[in-house]
Amino acid sequence: MNVYNKATGWGTLVTLALLAGVLVLDVWLIDKLPMLQHGVGYATLQIVMVGVLIGVLRLIFKGGSPSAKG
Numbered sequence: 001m002n003v004y005n006k007a008t009g010w011g012t013l014v015t016l017a018l019l020a021g022v023l024v025l026d027v028w029l030i031d032k033l034p035m036l037q038h039g040v041g042y043a044t045l046q047i048v049m050v051g052v053l054i055g056v057l058r059l060i061f062k063g064g065s066p067s068a069k070g
Contacts, residue, residue: 011060012060015056015059015060018056019052019053019056022053023049026045026049029045030042030045
């Protein structure tokens with residue numbers, strides 16, 4: 001396994017751990033702030049969480065940040 005594969009493997013592992021943290025944060029916010037359980041607050045929170053998920057997945061499968069393509 002070369003250095004690039006090790007780096008991207010660790011980066012993917014850290015990214016997945018961060019995504020799990022975002023999911024836990026989402027559940028915690030819904031639990032602690034009952035006003036977010038219904039209506040516009042809930043929809044906004046879920047849209048933001050899905051946006052973060054899609055953004056991170058794009059970074060993983062694109063192979064890194066745009067600045068690294070240089």
